[in-house]
Amino acid sequence: MLDITNLKARIENKQILNGVNLRVNAGEVHAIMGPNGSGKSTLASVLSGREEFEVTDGSVDFMGKDLLEMSPEDRAREGIFMAFQYPVEIPGVSTINFMKTALNKIREHRGLPAMDAVAFLKVMKEKMKLVEIDQSLLNRSLNEGFSGGEKKRNEIFQMAMLEPKLAILDETDSGLDIDALRIVANGVNKLRRKDNAIIVVTHYQRLLEHIIPDFVHVLYQGKIVKSGTKDLALELEAKGYDWIKNELAIA
Amino acid sequence: MNTATDKKNLLDEFYSTFNASGHQTNPAQRQAMEWLMTKGLPHLKSEEYRFTPIVRTLEKVFDPSPGAIIHKNVPDADLSLIPRMPCNVIAFINGVFSRTQSIILDDGLHINSSDSTLANEDDDPFALLNHAFTSESIHISTNEGIAIKHPVAIVYYFDTTTFAFSNPRWSCTVGRHSSLTLLEYEINAGAGKHFNNKQTDILVAEFGQLEYTVIQNGLLNTVQINNTRVHLASSAHTACFTFSFDGQLVRNNLTLILDGEKIDAHLYGLYMVTKNTLVDNHTVVDHRKPNSFSNQLYKGVMDGNSRGVFNGKIYVRSNAQKTNAFQSNRNILLGDNTTVNTKPQLEIWADDVKCSHGCTTGQLDEEALFYLQSRGIGKDMAKGMLLTAFATETVASMKHTVIKNFLESIISTRLQSSN
Ligand SMILES: Nc1ncnc2c1ncn2[C@@H]1O[C@H](COP(=O)(O)OP(=O)(O)OP(=O)(O)O)[C@@H](O)[C@H]1O
Ligand SMILES: [Mg+2]
Numbered sequence: 312m313l314d315i316t317n318l319k320a321r322i323e324n325k326q327i328l329n330g331v332n333l334r335v336n337a338g339e340v341h342a343i344m345g346p347n348g349s350g351k352s353t354l355a356s357v358l359s360g361r362e363e364f365e366v367t368d369g370s371v372d373f374m375g376k377d378l379l380e381m382s383p384e385d386r387a388r389e390g391i392f393m394a395f396q397y398p399v400e401i402p403g404v405s406t407i408n409f410m411k412t413a414l415n416k417i418r419e420h421r422g423l424p425a426m427d428a429v430a431f432l433k434v435m436k437e438k439m440k441l442v443e444i445d446q447s448l449l450n451r452s453l454n455e456g457f458s459g460g461e462k463k464r465n466e467i468f469q470m471a472m473l474e475p476k477l478a479i480l481d482e483t484d485s486g487l488d489i490d491a492l493r494i495v496a497n498g499v500n501k502l503r504r505k506d507n508a509i510i511v512v513t514h515y516q517r518l519l520e521h522i523i524p525d526f527v528h529v530l531y532q533g534k535i536v537k538s539g540t541k542d543l544a545l546e547l548e549a550k551g552y553d554w555i556k557n558e559l560a561i562a
Numbered sequence: 563m564n565t566a567t568d569k570k571n572l573l574d575e576f577y578s579t580f581n582a583s584g585h586q587t588n589p590a591q592r593q594a595m596e597w598l599m600t601k602g603l604p605h606l607k608s609e610e611y612r613f614t615p616i617v618r619t620l621e622k623v624f625d626p627s628p629g630a631i632i633h634k635n636v637p638d639a640d641l642s643l644i645p646r647m648p649c650n651v652i653a654f655i656n657g658v659f660s661r662t663q664s665i666i667l668d669d670g671l672h673i674n675s676s677d678s679t680l681a682n683e684d685d686d687p688f689a690l691l692n693h694a695f696t697s698e699s700i701h702i703s704t705n706e707g708i709a710i711k712h713p714v715a716i717v718y719y720f721d722t723t724t725f726a727f728s729n730p731r732w733s734c735t736v737g738r739h740s741s742l743t744l745l746e747y748e749i750n751a752g753a754g755k756h757f758n759n760k761q762t763d764i765l766v767a768e769f770g771q772l773e774y775t776v777i778q779n780g781l782l783n784t785v786q787i788n789n790t791r792v793h794l795a796s797s798a799h800t801a802c803f804t805f806s807f808d809g810q811l812v813r814n815n816l817t818l819i820l821d822g823e824k825i826d827a828h829l830y831g832l833y834m835v836t837k838n839t840l841v842d843n844h845t846v847v848d849h850r851k852p853n854s855f856s857n858q859l860y861k862g863v864m865d866g867n868s869r870g871v872f873n874g875k876i877y878v879r880s881n882a883q884k885t886n887a888f889q890s891n892r893n894i895l896l897g898d899n900t901t902v903n904t905k906p907q908l909e910i911w912a913d914d915v916k917c918s919h920g921c922t923t924g925q926l927d928e929e930a931l932f933y934l935q936s937r938g939i940g941k942d943m944a945k946g947m948l949l950t951a952f953a954t955e956t957v958a959s960m961k962h963t964v965i966k967n968f969l970e971s972i973i974s975t976r977l978q979s980s981n
Contacts (some may be wrong), residue, residue, distance in 0.1 A: 359936050360936070361937070362932075382940075382941070383932060383934070383935040383936050383941075384935045384936075384939060384940045384941065384944075386936075387936055387937055387938035388938045392936075393687075393936055395933070395936075398933070399927070399929045399930050400932045401927075401930045401934075401948065402951060402952075403950075403951025403954065403955055403956070404947055404948070404951045409934065409939070409947065410937075411939070412943070412947070413934075413937040413938045413939050414938075415940040416938045416939055416940070416943075420938070452951075464884070469937065473937065479780050489596065495810055497943065502915075507848055515760065539655060
């Protein structure tokens with residue numbers, strides 16, 4: 312589904328990604344961990360098409376298409392979704408209204424007819440249940456005055472609405488209380504299918520107890536320096552990152 | 563004193579036009595003209611007109627020998643701005659009040675005309691100019707304790723092929739415990755340029771409610787001066803909305819005098835312009851008594867080579883304790899050649915008050931734009947959504963839903979894209 316080869320990217324002359332290689336197949340869940348500032352969010356941003364980052368080398372193939380050639384909106388329409396680490400607040404635009412527009416743009420791209428208000432509401436109610444989000448929140452301006460946890464929940468609600476092929480969840484667990492973490496994780500699990508894939512960026516094993524990954528990768532200094540199974544996350548939780556940094560220093 | 567030092571000397575042109583039109587036979591008009599001659603017109607160094615080259619602009623368009631103005635009969639439908647919205651109508655045809663074209667639908671609403679209003683020596687030069695060229699003042703009033711059902715539309719209808727110089731003047735009294743909706747706009751049916759220099763005085767009596775909306779749209783290459791003063795008595799409630807969508811040069815002077823307690827005053831403005839349009843909003847909110855509230859929200863969306871000016875004065879007089887006065891001016895610059903000059907001016911003599919002001923001028927929020935794009939919404943459409951959300955905040959609290967919907971549709975039509 313996703314094939315990242317030797318991806319290098321920089322911002323304002325600062326090299327951040329230094330040759331990322333990653334292959335994600337349909338049906339898989341990959342966790343990406345790594346110390347602060349190692350480039351996890353940058354990778355997510357580059358995949359979703361943020362223009363501030365300049366790709367200097369490498370390629371990204373998404374379902375047979377060159378992802379890096381596409382505008383952010385076309386990536387979304389092709390099935391990429393990023394849950395932001397820091398969702399922005401947009402005054403005057405309600406989640407409901409903007410989701411309706413977004414969903415219909417994506418449907419249009421996939422050759423599906425636009426959803427009318429009634430059908431949309433039905434789908435929305437369904438997805439609201441999935442992440443246990445209240446409609447009053449969705450009627451309000453997007454993320455404006457939302458608590459940290461509400462913002463994250465809203466991201467997963469949007470993911471549920473748009474049914475992406477590849478979802479990238481950037482620290483969706485941070486800011487969630489214990490119950491919310493379980494709810495959000497359950498929501499994500501219910502969205503798991505054979506034909507979609509998820510990349511979870513996280514610092515904590517906690518989330519991975521709920522969303523069990525097939526692979527765990529460590530991103531460090533803009534490179535994936537170690538990959539393993541879910542046991543790697545446990546090891547990191549116990550030992551931190553120093554042993555990996557040391558291994559690298561020796562090598 | 564300010565005097566214009568320009569070659570063509572606009573003031574002299576005003577003076578000779580004044581004499582040629584026979585206005586000097588009316589003492590009140592002659593007095594206004596004399597005061598204006600002494601005072602002179604503002605030039606660019608005049609503080610109040612620093613960013614607004616009104617004299618220079620007028621010199622280019624002003625034609626001292628305008629063709630004969632024909633006051634023909636205009637079909638009622640041509641005077642309406644919002645289709646299928648019944649209105650009381652106060653019609654000015656090519657600058658002159660027309661009783662036959664005016665329409666009164668509601669009981670308790672009165673229209674009178676008088677010739678006796680006098681200017682003040684210390685008035686703004688353009689207010690003096692208005693008084694010099696127009697003797698007739700139209701007075702709109704309501705009974706006490708009545709809600710006037712339909713809006714009163716003040717319509718400036720122009721259909722000249724040559725330059726028109728228009729100095730309409732009206733006043734309005736909203737009676738005690740009464741409520742009124744005013745809607746003011748221009749209709750331009752002719753190709754002639756014009757200078758519309760209007761003057762308004764409004765009084766909202768105790769417990770009166772006024773919603774007053776000015777829509778400046780379809781102005782083409784016209785110059786507008788919109789001088790409005792609103793006096794508010796205790797417990798009056800008013801919301802003034804000023805929407806500027808085009809024109810060559812638009813200057814709105816809106817002064818609210820809060821001469822009572824427990825007054826609620828709201829001022830909203832949106833200037834959403836392109837090309838070479840210049841829109842200048844000067845507001846004054848003068849708190850003279852304790853315990854009142856005022857809030858100003860002015861927003862700009864600037865494209866092309868357009869320029870915006872916002873100058874907001876708040877006065878809190880020494881006995882106006884417990885005043886709450888807020889002001890905010892926010893601008894989005896879409897074009898590289900656009901500018902906004904904004905200047906808040908707070909003068910506070912009372913000590914127990916809550917006042918704040920803020921202004922921002924910048925580009926569209928890139929983070930927000932990317933967020934919407936990342937959900938599959940095209941860049942242009944996402945821009946449109948953000949700008950529409952930004953702009954419609956200025957109409958959000960409007961009570962008259964038909965006017966509100968009309969404005970929302972102008973805004974979204976102008977800003978939205980379906981890609
Ligand atoms: N807009 C920017 N301008 C300059 N440097 C940036 C910018 N965005 C990110 N960086 C830098 O790139 C590096 C990687 O940042 P990134 O946000 O990708 O890290 P991260 O792995 O997601 O960290 P965290 O775990 O703290 O979220 C950091 O050193 C950061 O300061
Ligand atoms: Mg990050």
